[in-house]
Amino acid sequence: MIIDVHGHYTTAPKALEEWRNRQIAGIKDPSVKPKPSELKISDDELRDSIVNNQLKLMKERGSDLTVFSPRASFMAHHIGDFEVSSTWAAICNELCFRVSKLFPDNFMGVAMLPQSPGVDPKTCIPEIEKCIKEYGFVGINLNPDPSGGHWTSPPLSDRHWYPIYEKMVELDIPAMIHVSTSCNACFHTTGSHYLNADTTAFMQCLTSDLFKDFPKLRFLIPHGGGAVPYHWGRFRGLAQEMKKPLLKDHLLNNIFFDTCVYHQPGIDLLTKVIPVENVLFASEMIGAVRGIDPETGFYYDDTKRYIEGATTLSAEDRYKIYEGNARRVFPRLDAALKAQGK
Numbered sequence: 001m002i003i004d005v006h007g008h009y010t011t012a013p014k015a016l017e018e019w020r021n022r023q024i025a026g027i028k029d030p031s032v033k034p035k036p037s038e039l040k041i042s043d044d045e046l047r048d049s050i051v052n053n054q055l056k057l058m059k060e061r062g063s064d065l066t067v068f069s070p071r072a073s074f075m076a077h078h079i080g081d082f083e084v085s086s087t088w089a090a091i092c093n094e095l096c097f098r099v100s101k102l103f104p105d106n107f108m109g110v111a112m113l114p115q116s117p118g119v120d121p122k123t124c125i126p127e128i129e130k131c132i133k134e135y136g137f138v139g140i141n142l143n144p145d146p147s148g149g150h151w152t153s154p155p156l157s158d159r160h161w162y163p164i165y166e167k168m169v170e171l172d173i174p175a176m177i178h179v180s181t182s183c184n185a186c187f188h189t190t191g192s193h194y195l196n197a198d199t200t201a202f203m204q205c206l207t208s209d210l211f212k213d214f215p216k217l218r219f220l221i222p223h224g225g226g227a228v229p230y231h232w233g234r235f236r237g238l239a240q241e242m243k244k245p246l247l248k249d250h251l252l253n254n255i256f257f258d259t260c261v262y263h264q265p266g267i268d269l270l271t272k273v274i275p276v277e278n279v280l281f282a283s284e285m286i287g288a289v290r291g292i293d294p295e296t297g298f299y300y301d302d303t304k305r306y307i308e309g310a311t312t313l314s315a316e317d318r319y320k321i322y323e324g325n326a327r328r329v330f331p332r333l334d335a336a337l338k339a340q341g342k
C-alpha cells in the first residue's frame with residue numbers, strides 16, 4: 001500500500017470559505033455572525049470536490065490512502081478568540097469526517113485543533129476526544145504558533161503544552177507539527193513560515209528533555225523537516241555542545257519526517273541523512289506547489305517519483321516509507337486498516 005500521511009482538504013466547496021468570511025466579519029459585527037447550521041454542503045458536493053481532485057491524482061500517481069486534515073492555511077488560529085476557533089475547527093473537522101465516511105478506503109482523518117493565542121491548550125481536549133473517539137481520526141495537527149508568525153506561545157517543550165501531550169499518549173496518536181497562515185509580513189506562509197516552523201519545532205525538542213517526560217510522544221515534522229536534514233551536522237554538533245545524547249537516541253524515537261520535498265536531490269538527501277525508519281511518504285497535494293517542474297515535465301508535488309528515483313533505497317526501505325512507518329507512527333490507522341482486512 002502507499003499511504004500519503006499529509007493531505008489537506010484544500011478543495012472544499014466554496015460555501016465553506018463564504019461561511020468563514022461571514023464568521024470573520026461577525027467578530028466585528030455580531031449581527032452578521034453565521035450559525036454553523038447555515039453552512040450547507042451536500043454529500044454530492046463533497047464527493048465532487050474529492051473525486052475530481054485528490055482522488056483523481058491519487059489514482060494517477062498510485063497512492064492508496066491519504067491521511068486527511070482541514071486546510072492548514074485556513075486554520076488561521078490567530079483570528080478571533082477561542083469561540084471562533086472552536087466553531088471553525090468543529091466545522092472543518094466534520095467535513096473531513098464526512099469525506100472519510102464517503103471514501104473509507106482512501107481517506108482517514110486528522111484533526112485540526114481549536115487553538116487560540118494565549119488560551120490554555122487544554123481547551124482543545126474535547127475536540128481531540130470527539131475527533132478520535134467519534135470520528136475515528138488517527139492523529140492531530142498541532143500548531144506551535146497560533147499567533148500566525150509572531151511566536152507568542154512558549155516552546156513545544158514547555159509544560160504549557162503538556163495537557164495535549166498527555167491526551168496524545170493516552171489515545172496513542174501522533175501530532176503533525178503544522179503552522180497556519182503567516183500574518184507577519186516577513187514570513188511567506190508556505191515558503192518560509194512553514195519551513196521555519198518545522199526547523200524551529202525540531203530545535204525546541206533538541207534543546208529540551210521533552211521525550212524523557214513523554215517517551216511515547218510522536219511528532220511528525222512535515223515538509224521534509226524544514227532545514228533539519230540539510231543541516232544535520234549543525235544539529236548534531238549543537239546537541240554535542242549541550243551534552244545531549246546522540247540525536248538518534250535523543251530525538252529519533254519520537255520525531256519523524258515526511259517526504260514533502262519537491263525535487264529529487266532533496267529526497268536523496270533526506271533519505272541518506274535521516275534513517276528510513278523515520279521517513280513517512282507524503283505529498284501534501286493538492287497544496288502549496290501545484291505546478292509542473294519544467295526540468296522534469298512532472299508535477300513538483302508528485303513525490304512518489306522521487307522515492308522511486310532514490311537509487312540508494314532498497315525495496316524494504318520503500319515499504320517502510322510508503323506503509324510500514326505510517327502503520328507504526330499512526331497505530332489507529334494500522335488498526336483501522338486491519339479492520340478493513342488490509
Ligand SMILES: [Zn+2]
Nearest residue numbers: 008072178284
Ligand atoms: Zn500541510
